[in-house]
Amino acid sequence: MTLQEIEQLVFAEIIRVTTAKELEEVQHTYLGRKGHLTAILRGLSTLSLEEKRTIGEQANALRVRIETALKEQFGKLEGKGEEKFFDITFPGKKVVTGHLNPLTLILREIEDIFISFGFSVVEGPEVETEFNNFDALNIPANHPAREMWDTFWLKPENQKLLLRTHTSPVQIRYMMTHEPPFRIIVPGTTYRYEATDARHEMQFTQVEGLVVGKDVTLANFKAVIEAFFIRLFAQKVEIRLRPGYFPFVEPGVEVDATCPRCKKKGCELCKFSGWLELGGAGMVHPNVFDAVKYNPKEVQGFAFGIGAERFAMIKYGIPDIRLFRSGDLRFIRQF
Amino acid sequence: MKFSINWLKDYVDITLSSQELADVVSLHSLEVEGVEIKGDDTYIDVALLPNRFPDAANYVGFAREISAVTGGTFKAGSFFKEDKKAFAHSDFSLKVENEEDCARYSGLMMSDIEVKDSPVWLRGRLEAHGLRSINTIVDATNYVMLELGQPLHAFDYEKLEGGIVVRRALEGERMTTLDNREVELTSEDVVIADHKQILAIAGVKGGRAAEITKETTTILLEAANFDSDRVVRTTRRIGFTTDASQRFKYGIDPNMTEVALRRVADLIQKLGGGKIGSFVDAYPKKILPKVLAFSAKEYEKLVGEPLLLKEARAIFRRLQWGIKKATKDILWVEVPTWRRDVERFEDVVEEVVRLHGYDTLESKTLSRVSLHAKRDDHPQYVKNIKERMVGFGFDEIYSYSFIPHAWNEVCDENTLVQLENPVSAEYYYLRPTLIFPLFRALESNVKFFSDIKMFEVGNVFSREKNNEDIVERTKLAGMLTREKGGDHLFYECKGTLNELFHTLGVDQVEYRAHEEVWCGVLIQSRSADIYVSGVRVGCLGVVSPRWLERFDVVHDVVAFELDLNTLLPLTEAERRFVAFSKYPEVVRDISFVVGQEVRISEIEKIIGETSSGILVAIDLFDMFEGERLGEGKKSLSFHLTFQSDQKTLTSEEVAAEFLKIITALQEQCNIEIR
């Protein structure tokens, strides 16, 4: 094939092709190892010096033009082509991962918020002594206040061991081994001897908080709990404190927050009151400080307790507290 | 307790609507559980906890509280005016044998009584509180109990033999209560008796012996203060409680007996006449009001907000507390004896702050302190493990800490922790392992899913043999099941654990033959104990089909459990970088047939011991068994990776090493190269 013949054909062929594969073939036909133009360039050595120069120049110029045309056409054909039909709306391949229980999810949220406030997360055992669970918390034996906690006792009776009814005994354990100032939260499993229904469980999760120092006040508590609710519900919530009774604090308060679902207008969740009861709190009772050998004249602080399941129910719209420990994967796999 | 608004209005002015009243009471005083309209009256339901039961679980007390929070005029003050002239003391024989059983016993005689049916208004009020109307005398005592919180009892004076004795019952002594219960008493129970027989169980219930009847003309009214513990223990022994015993349980101000007697006598006279006779009183240790110091400065230190002393003074006035003495900084307040819950400064602070209002308390951010806030190691470690398990495709379960009574047949009962008061046979012992509860979850889930991987992190409990102590440990357990899972499930679980160990910085992991038959749950020959740095940390294995039958599970199940308390100290928080070689690696494959009973670990051990330092990895990539290979044989294929960190290995060096390995395998476990 002469240079002229090549020139006549090659550009027409380049424009005609519709796929990158076809274009590659064209490229191969002319510029490949055994291509037409390559043959001419290789044949140069057999020609006279004069011919070598003119034909060589022409051939090289043509090669450059062909390459440019090819490049342009490749650009046009890119993405089109010989591939099969490709459906990007086809469902993605399922990656199998597990799911954390929503109870774990809410505990993490709670813990992370308090960690950012300078609290440490500490734990304690679920089997407790009567002393740590009651006596040291200013709930002496035979005090009618004991009846506020329906308790699972362990055999034998004379060992006076029980399943903790709150995580408050960890207050005692912590204070006996640490010196103030400190800020801690104590998440953990707790138990109540009671009949279960959609709102009550015999086994549930409490997060107890304790802040002790020289000058920790009730006004500080209000600020902490306010900031916590705002972070947790990711919206402006109002806090309301009411008188409450827990023997290990004085003064004691109940903590309400404006309903994050209806924003105080009233809904099913808040029983149309606009407020949700979210926990109990108060200033640590001096008798508790006495029990852990702190001097109540030198230290003061606040304690609070909130129920993790309750927050998860509010946040994730879970209607029945028993679902958390049902082990039902239809429930867990939603989270 | 449910309070009638109409009745409350007898003692305090109320101008607010019932709902407004409920709100203000909730915010400043006591928790209101509901407001309910019944007929032409409204009832407000108030939760009375042990601290406020003594003073506020009665109409006058609650009216006093309403007066304090709303400022409405308190109209029952006249009840508390002492009027010595009203009572003529007598020498009627009264003996309280034990002062600790009964802090005060007061009695009032009335003669010329006419016992009648009660008027409609009285019946209505009692019935609204679930009390049946009996006659004017009994009804008056019940009415005053609701009004003032002091239980009262009326005896027919003519039926008394000699005087009144407050004593312990004799062991086995019997009496019949007004509602015809036969009760047998012990020497731990306190009774009211005359010189012949028991008249009443102290603080609980009256008896038939001196019952008021239509014929009664002279009565002895009793108002006493019995010991709380003793009343509670008696009610437990005899198996019933009463309105009166509930009130004694929480405690009552001993100074109320006289107030209540004066009030009930007045009411009886209004209902049907009668003459007030002599008064007897055994009150050896009179309770006086406590005087406590209130300092505005200390108030501010605790609450975090300043307060003027005159604001505090106004609050004490609303509470009807007296001021004994006032200095520039301190008010010495006199706490009335009906407020048994107020014992110290902090209690006074609560009164002031709640009436001042929590709503006006301004939040104050905690000062910044240089604390290193973090999770303790244990919770942080558990958090990391959960993260990993979810990544491996496991769903997280929480189960109850209790297992059924029936499961004691598979455990050593001596090691189980038993509840004194289980809720039912289903929740009887504390779980000694997380595996049992996981089976329960498995049972309910196999109905919906065939492919299940789940785990739990939780505490387990056991009693060490010959040791009274309860051991509580944190475990991680998991379970896998799949249709046609086969042996592969075991290796999948093992692979998961290996990866978990790796991320925890644990390298020295060994799987040894399972020695402990773990309550017969696992098939021993298909289970392994897991050792880390030579310490047993748990086990994994295939669950026996016999055990699975209990839970209606038909597919293969593999389970594992690790003791996190043991594992934690063996982990490395951070991994250390190992430099990689600059020189290329050479991979040679080896495939051979060997006896089925030869363990992979043996082969790996031989290879490892034979090779010099240039063998850097052994990787089993294929294994099969089949007739073609002959009975009792299996085929194994390994990738062997050679590399030096000194130089590029020559093919001769690798070939020599490879040959050495083959020879060793042929000699030591009789392999046939394929």
Ligand SMILES: [Zn+2]
């Ligand atoms: Zn709402």
